[in-house]
Every structure is written in structure tokens, then in C-alpha cells.
Amino acid sequence: MPKASQRSLDMPASPIRKLMPFAYAAKARGVQIYHLNIGQPDLAAPPEFWAGIEGAMGRIVEYTDSAGIPSLRTASRELYAAKGIELEEGQLMVTTAGSEALLFALMSCCNPGDEVIVPEPFYANYLGFAVPAGVKLVAITTWIEDNYALPSAAEFALKITDRTKAILICNPSNPTGTVYDKAQIEALGAIAKERDLFLIADEVYREFNYTTSSIPSVLQLPGMEQNAIMVDSVSKRYSLCGARVGYLCSRNAEVMAGALKFGQARLSPPLLEQLGVESATKTPQAYFDNMREEYRARKDFLVKALSGINGVVCPRIDGAFYAMVRLPIDDCDKFCQWLLESFEFQGSTVMLAPGTGFYATAGLGKDEVRIAYVLKKENLEKAMVCLREALAVYPGRTCEQAVHA
Amino acid sequence: MPKASQRSLDMPASPIRKLMPFAYAAKARGVQIYHLNIGQPDLAAPPEFWAGIEGAMGRIVEYTDSAGIPSLRTASRELYAAKGIELEEGQLMVTTAGSEALLFALMSCCNPGDEVIVPEPFYANYLGFAVPAGVKLVAITTWIEDNYALPSAAEFALKITDRTKAILICNPSNPTGTVYDKAQIEALGAIAKERDLFLIADEVYREFNYTTSSIPSVLQLPGMEQNAIMVDSVSKRYSLCGARVGYLCSRNAEVMAGALKFGQARLSPPLLEQLGVESATKTPQAYFDNMREEYRARKDFLVKALSGINGVVCPRIDGAFYAMVRLPIDDCDKFCQWLLESFEFQGSTVMLAPGTGFYATAGLGKDEVRIAYVLKKENLEKAMVCLREALAVYPGRTCEQAVHA
Numbered sequence: 001m002p003k004a005s006q007r008s009l010d011m012p013a014s015p016i017r018k019l020m021p022f023a024y025a026a027k028a029r030g031v032q033i034y035h036l037n038i039g040q041p042d043l044a045a046p047p048e049f050w051a052g053i054e055g056a057m058g059r060i061v062e063y064t065d066s067a068g069i070p071s072l073r074t075a076s077r078e079l080y081a082a083k084g085i086e087l088e089e090g091q092l093m094v095t096t097a098g099s100e101a102l103l104f105a106l107m108s109c110c111n112p113g114d115e116v117i118v119p120e121p122f123y124a125n126y127l128g129f130a131v132p133a134g135v136k137l138v139a140i141t142t143w144i145e146d147n148y149a150l151p152s153a154a155e156f157a158l159k160i161t162d163r164t165k166a167i168l169i170c171n172p173s174n175p176t177g178t179v180y181d182k183a184q185i186e187a188l189g190a191i192a193k194e195r196d197l198f199l200i201a202d203e204v205y206r207e208f209n210y211t212t213s214s215i216p217s218v219l220q221l222p223g224m225e226q227n228a229i230m231v232d233s234v235s236k237r238y239s240l241c242g243a244r245v246g247y248l249c250s251r252n253a254e255v256m257a258g259a260l261k262f263g264q265a266r267l268s269p270p271l272l273e274q275l276g277v278e279s280a281t282k283t284p285q286a287y288f289d290n291m292r293e294e295y296r297a298r299k300d301f302l303v304k305a306l307s308g309i310n311g312v313v314c315p316r317i318d319g320a321f322y323a324m325v326r327l328p329i330d331d332c333d334k335f336c337q338w339l340l341e342s343f344e345f346q347g348s349t350v351m352l353a354p355g356t357g358f359y360a361t362a363g364l365g366k367d368e369v370r371i372a373y374v375l376k377k378e379n380l381e382k383a384m385v386c387l388r389e390a391l392a393v394y395p396g397r398t399c400e401q402a403v404h405a
Numbered sequence: 406m407p408k409a410s411q412r413s414l415d416m417p418a419s420p421i422r423k424l425m426p427f428a429y430a431a432k433a434r435g436v437q438i439y440h441l442n443i444g445q446p447d448l449a450a451p452p453e454f455w456a457g458i459e460g461a462m463g464r465i466v467e468y469t470d471s472a473g474i475p476s477l478r479t480a481s482r483e484l485y486a487a488k489g490i491e492l493e494e495g496q497l498m499v500t501t502a503g504s505e506a507l508l509f510a511l512m513s514c515c516n517p518g519d520e521v522i523v524p525e526p527f528y529a530n531y532l533g534f535a536v537p538a539g540v541k542l543v544a545i546t547t548w549i550e551d552n553y554a555l556p557s558a559a560e561f562a563l564k565i566t567d568r569t570k571a572i573l574i575c576n577p578s579n580p581t582g583t584v585y586d587k588a589q590i591e592a593l594g595a596i597a598k599e600r601d602l603f604l605i606a607d608e609v610y611r612e613f614n615y616t617t618s619s620i621p622s623v624l625q626l627p628g629m630e631q632n633a634i635m636v637d638s639v640s641k642r643y644s645l646c647g648a649r650v651g652y653l654c655s656r657n658a659e660v661m662a663g664a665l666k667f668g669q670a671r672l673s674p675p676l677l678e679q680l681g682v683e684s685a686t687k688t689p690q691a692y693f694d695n696m697r698e699e700y701r702a703r704k705d706f707l708v709k710a711l712s713g714i715n716g717v718v719c720p721r722i723d724g725a726f727y728a729m730v731r732l733p734i735d736d737c738d739k740f741c742q743w744l745l746e747s748f749e750f751q752g753s754t755v756m757l758a759p760g761t762g763f764y765a766t767a768g769l770g771k772d773e774v775r776i777a778y779v780l781k782k783e784n785l786e787k788a789m790v791c792l793r794e795a796l797a798v799y800p801g802r803t804c805e806q807a808v809h810a
Contacts, residue, residue: 132538
């Protein structure tokens with residue numbers, strides 16, 4: 001029997017999805033599950049998206065340009081320009097979601113064996129792209145006690161070797177909810193420029209900003225035209241996770257030429273969703289304002305609810321819609337599985353993403369989980385009650401029973 | 406300035422798409438282009454597809470299972486079962502089109518540096534997946550004089566080294582239109598089994614079969630359960646190229662587990678198109694029968710038209726909707742670009758895919774082009790007139806002026 005490849009064995013199972021078989025089993029037993037494991041908003045996409053789909057009904061379902069439908073590219077560049085990010089034709093490519101944009105960025109910047117420095121905890125799937133790309137993620141640990149603050153540029157500099165090709169950040173951060181400010185991004189940019197590295201920024205949560213400052217894009221750093229690469233997606237912004245439409249943007253022509261060739265091999269992103277997204281570029285600002293305020297309210301509720309549970313540590317959250325939380329537990333992988341297999345409260349349980357999958361450093365994150373606060377407040381409320389009750393009875397709990405609020 | 410990766414430089418530009426900038430320029434000059442360069446049918450998708458999209462209007466646009474929507478997987482397995490291919494749950498994964506299925510197959514079977522034996526000319530994008538996967542394609546040349554017949558199993562055996570992990574075929578073949586019969590597939594299977602190799606078959610053109618025998622799937626080979634991997638797609642079968650829905654199927658649990666992890670990293674295929682395709686699984690057989698007869702008529706017309714042009718060699722075509730044709734020209738890359746840049750006949754020109762991109766062996770295919778006969782007969786007729794007129798005046802022609810029919 002022929003053996004599967006070593007790299008397929010090396011691939012990490014997604015901490016966000018690997019427990020799905022246990023979730024299906026729980027559902028089959030009739031247990032209701034509050035899904036806090038995945039950044040899947042429960043909000044409706046803007047009606048403009050559906051107008052675009054409606055307008056496409058019955059047409060020939062063609063391949064599009066490998067870089068995306070030209071009119072979508074134009075409309076998207078206009079949106080970025082309105083945010084102060086000027087891009088010329090050829091500097092923006094539509095991808096099959098942010099996932100593909102990240103993979104293309106790593107493939108275009110790095111050869112197998114190259115290193116990319118990334119603050120940890122990081123979005124777990126970065127590992128899932130690093131393995132197929134043959135790239136080594138070199139992590140700099142950030143800490144819940146500091147609200148997962150970005151390490152200093154000097155700390156990044158210490159990690160640079162002759163195999164380092166890029167620094168990768170996510171701003172606002174999935175999974176920590178940290179927002180990096182202009183001075184921090186500029187300092188990182190200076191290091192990247194000085195050491196001739198790419199600075200890749202995953203900016204898909206740009207609109208989910210609970211601070212009073214705007215989120216700086218790496219594409220706005222002066223003098224960084226050849227170094228800065230932005231990864232973006234419509235998944236969160238328009239509540240279109242299933243649409244699989246994203247962007248890779250850079251002014252580095254070589255990187256964009258490489259990405260386009262990877263894109264030609266896979267032919268094109270999905271047609272209908274591209275047409276929907278093109279129409280959705282006309283979404284009024286009120287949609288985003290309402291969404292942000294909805295998530296701010298959920299975030300405020302979550303932080304308060306968590307702080308009311310004995311032994312739980314929740315950091316300050318400034319952006320995105322995740323919290324990387326410390327729980328009074330022995331082992332997050334065991335706990336998350338136990339929640340699905342052995343626990344229910346009033347017919348319900350909660351699904352969380354084990355923290356370990358968000359770290360490259362072995363042993364870190366064992367008492368952490370990522371919570372995606374993507375549910376309506378009433379469901380979030382029930383989920384928090386579930387979590388509190390679960391922590392009170394979990395056999396591997398490491399502190400006294402949770403205090404009932 | 407940081408350098409893009411060597412592999413992005415190594416990536417081949419798609420011969421099917423690399424001339425698009427010249428096509429845009431021609432269109433901007435007002436020239437009409439007959440697109441024979443790309444397998445993009447002009448036929449409508451089945452109404453059942455649109456019913457599925459209609460039914461999805463306004464819903465939450467969620468991520469789906471990484472392996473595809475469970476009910477789509479079930480409906481698809483039922484369709485395969487009806488074709489004599491029995492698959493259990495977990496042996497079929499929905500992918501973001503056949504492109505992704507091919508990439509996942511290579512990544513799951515091969516480590517970087519491994520070799521895959523493939524008859525050439527082959528679908529150009531196999532190279533586009535081999536480069537990111539770090540896999541070396543080892544080609545066995547097939548010849549237009551033999552209608553690109555599959556080489557004997559003994560010829561395959563000669564190419565096997567200790568780095569060989571798989572044999573890759575496309576049946577019916579893109580770009581040659583060759584159909585491999587049961588005895589040929591069995592002989593290949595025997596070699597794969599004996600030498601412990603994977604046998605990966607791209608079977609996306611299964612319905613486009615102009616012979617009286619049925620197309621055998623590698624999944625039907627007895628004793629090959631652990632070796633056989635099938636790549637499939639709805640792109641051609643339902644005229645849904647832009648939908649980006651395909652399948653990876655195998656009974657090798659290790660390969661499927663690896664593919665699922667690659668799939669988890671990219672989260673999910675597009676939601677709406679999956680819903681459309683699930684509904685399209687109810688398409689009546691008449692749709693496929695009509696489609697096959699339409700393409701058979703186009704094929705018959707094409708073969709006749711080409712045989713009427715002086716110096717053109719067209720092989721026998723048994724399946725798919727391509728012809729790999731020899732033209733009386735010096736250099737297909739020059740010719741295909743010249744068609745777009747410097748030629749028009751009655752306001753029109755024709756876009757072809759240069760043959761060189763379909764070979765791994767340097768120097769082969771220089772006087773060949775791939776023609777996708779995906780246009781209505783009246784347009785195909787005009788395209789053939791265009792081609793004939795072009796060959797008559799092309800400065801690099803290698804025989805006397807084409808004879809006017």
C-alpha cells in the first residue's frame with residue numbers, strides 16, 4: 001500500500017474544526033451546541049450582495065479572470081482608495097478568500113525552508129498554510145498579562161536569521177483581539193525595510209475596531225512599497241464567510257506576478273460570489289457601523305460574563321471578534337472534547353477552539369481557549385452560563401468551583 | 406527590495422491564459438475574438454442548479470464543512486453509485502473545483518522531490534500544481550500520429566525510479582481527446598499495484614465520450630482500493646466552470662485524512678455553488694445526452710473543417726472537448742500571439758492555446774495548438790474560417806497557403 005506524504009502527516013488538524021465529529025455526535029444525541037469555536041458570524045450579508053446574485057441568475061457560469069472579475073477589481077480598488085490605500089491595476093488580485101491570499105503570499109515570498117516570524121498566539125491556519133508552503137513559522141510569544149501586546153521591533157530583530165523572508169502579523173488580531181497602532185506598525189516596517197524582509201499583514205478584521213484610532217494598513221507605510229503585502233477578505237466584513245472571496249494586494253510587481261501564476265493554475269475564484277461581492281461594494285457605511293456596534297456590545301457582554309467566572313482570565317479586547325481566554329483547566333484539548341462528549345446543561349453545551357493550536361511553541365496555550373463571540377447576545381448569554389456550569393464540574397478543573405453570578 | 410521566491414519564478418504561466426492581455430488589447434481595438442483557448446462551454450447550466458441558488462437567497466452565508474456540505478456529499482455518492490462507483494462516507498471530499506482536488510492529491514501523495522509519471526501532452530495546469538507541490542512531472546511522450554495513444558505499461562515501468570510516487574492520467578484526455586479503455590487502465594493499475602504507486606485519474610470529462618464503450622474509472626479497478634485516486638469536477642459536466650466545485654475520491658484513508666487537513670486550512674468550498682450543485686445532482690440524463698450529442702456534432706464539424714486546411718493535422722478524437730492539432734507554423738507561441746496582435750479577418754480573430762505549455766519535454770509541441778471546441782457551431786464555423794485565413798498569411802507559415810474550401 002503506497003504511503004501518504006510526510007507533509008500530509010505533518011499537517012496540523014485545525015483546532016477550530018478538528019472536534020467537529022464530536023459536535024455531530026452531540027447533535028445526534030439532541031444536544032444544542034453554541035458554536036464559539038469558529039469565526040462564523042450569525043449576521044445577514046448586506047442586501048446588495050443578494051442583488052448581485054439575483055442579477056446573475058441564469059447566466060453562463062464561466063471562469064473569471066484568474067485575478068478576479070475586472071469590474072470587481074476596479075470597484076474594490078475604489079473602496080481601498082476611499083480608506084486611503086491607493087492601488088493601481090495589477091496591485092490587487094481577487095483570491096478564493098483570505099485563505100488563498102495567505103497561501104499565495106507565502107508561496108510567492110518564500111522558498112521551502114524559509115522562515116517567517118509571527119507573534120503567537122496566531123490564527124491557527126497560518127500553520128496550515130506554512131506546512132504546504134514548506135515554510136517555518138518562527139514564533140514570538142505574546143502574553144495574556146500584556147493583553148497580547150505586539151513584541152518590540154527589537155524582539156523581532158533577534159529572531160531574524162539568513163533564512164528569514166517575512167514578518168507576518170494580523171491586525172486586529174485573530175485570535176487575541178489586539179489592535180496594533182500606527183507607531184508599532186511603523187517600527188515593524190522599519191525593521192522589515194532595514195533587513196529586506198516582506199511585511200505581510202492579515203487585515204481582514206479592519207472594520208472590527210473598538211478603539212478610537214483607525215487601523216493602519218501596512219500598505220500605507222511610506223517607503224515600504226516593495227515590502228508590504230496585505231491579505232484581506234470579505235468573509236467577516238460583509239458576513240460572507242461561505243462566499244470565499246478575498247484579496248491579495250501589494251505594490252511589489254514580482255510578488256503579484258508570482259501570485260497571478262499560482263492563481264492561473266487554479267483558474268479562478270467562484271463567479272457568483274464575485275458578482276455578489278461586486279454589488280456589495282455599494283453597501284452603505286451604516287451596515288458596518290451597526291455591525292461594529294453589535295460586536296462591541298457582544299464583546300462588552302463577553303468580557304463581563306467571563307470576569308464573573310472564578311479562575312477565568314480575559315484580556316482587554318480592542319478589535320476583531322475573538323477572545324483568547326485563560327481557563328482554570330488542566331488541558332484545553334481534553335476540556336473542549338469533554339464539553340462535547342460528556343457535558344450538557346439544560347440540553348446545551350458550548351464548542352470552543354483549544355488554545356494549543358494557536359501556538360507554534362509546544363506546551364503553550366494548554367489552559368487557553370479561543371472564543372469567537374459571533375452569536376446574538378441572548379445565545380452568547382446562554383453559552384456563558386453553559387461554560388460557567390461546565391467549569392464548575394469539569395473533572396480537570398484547577399480551581400474551586402466557579403462562583404455563580 | 407526583498408526578492409520573490411524562486412518557485413514563483415519557476416511557476417509556468419498558463420498557456421491557456423497567458424495571452425489574455427493581448428486578447429484584451431484586441432477587444433479594445435474592436436476585434437471580436439473566438440475563444441478556443443479555454444475549455445469554457447457556452448452551454449447553460451441545468452435549471453436545477455439555479456433552483457438551488459434561488460433556494461439559498463437571503464440565508465446566512467456560512468462556511469461549510471471542509472469536506473463539503475454533508476447532504477451534497479451524500480447526493481454525490483449516490484450519483485457515483487449509480488455509475489458503479491461505490492464510495493463510503495469519508496471517501497469523497499468536495500473541493501474548490503478539480504484544480505484543488507488535483508493539488509490536494511499531489512500534496513497528500515507526494516513529498517517535495519517525489520516524481521509523478523504522466524503522459525504528455527497533458528493538461529497544462531498539472532505543471533502549475535506540480536511546482537507549488539514541489540513534485541517533478543516525468544513525462545512519457547505520446548504522438549499525434551498514434552492519436553496520442555496511452556503508452557504501454559512497460560513504457561511506464563521504464564520511468565519508475567525510487568522517487569516515483571504516482572502515475573497521473575486524464576481520461577478522457579485533456580488536451581488530446583484520447584479515451585483510455587478498460588484493458589489499458591487495468592494494465593496501468595497492475596503496474597501501480599506492483600510498484601506500490603498511486604494511480605491518480607482526472608476523470609472530469611467522463612460524460613464527454615464519443616465511443617461506444619463506457620469510460621472506466623480507476624475507482625472500479627479490483628484490488629486497487631489503496632492505490633486509486635479520482636479527481637473530478639462539475640465544471641464541464643454541468644457547464645459550471647465558474648462554480649468551483651469538484652471532488653477528490655479515494656478509498657485510501659490516509660490520503661483522505663491528509664486531504665481533509667489541507668482542506669481545513671482553507672476552511673471550505675463556496676457555499677452557494679455547493680447548494681446549486683446539490684440541487685443539480687437531480688439533473689435528468691437527457692441533459693447529459695443532449696450535451697454529448699452537441700459536442701459530438703461540434704467535434705465532427707471541427708475535424709472536417711481542420712482536415713480541409715492545407716498542412717493541418719488533426720488526430721482522431723474520442724472524448725473530452727479538445728483537439729491537440731498540428732499546424733503548419735514555425736512557433737505556436739508566436740503564432741497565437743500574432744493572431745491577437747496582428748491579425749483579423751472580417752473584424753474577428755481566434756484565440757488558441759500554444760501547444761508548448763502542454764509538454765514537460767522542452768522543444769515539443771512547437772507546431773501544435775490546443776483547440777477547445779466549446780462554441781456553438783455557427784461560431785466554430787467562423788472561427789475555422791478565421792484560422793484558415795490566418796494560416797494563409799501568417800509570416801511564419803511552413804507550407805503553401807491554405808486551400809480555400
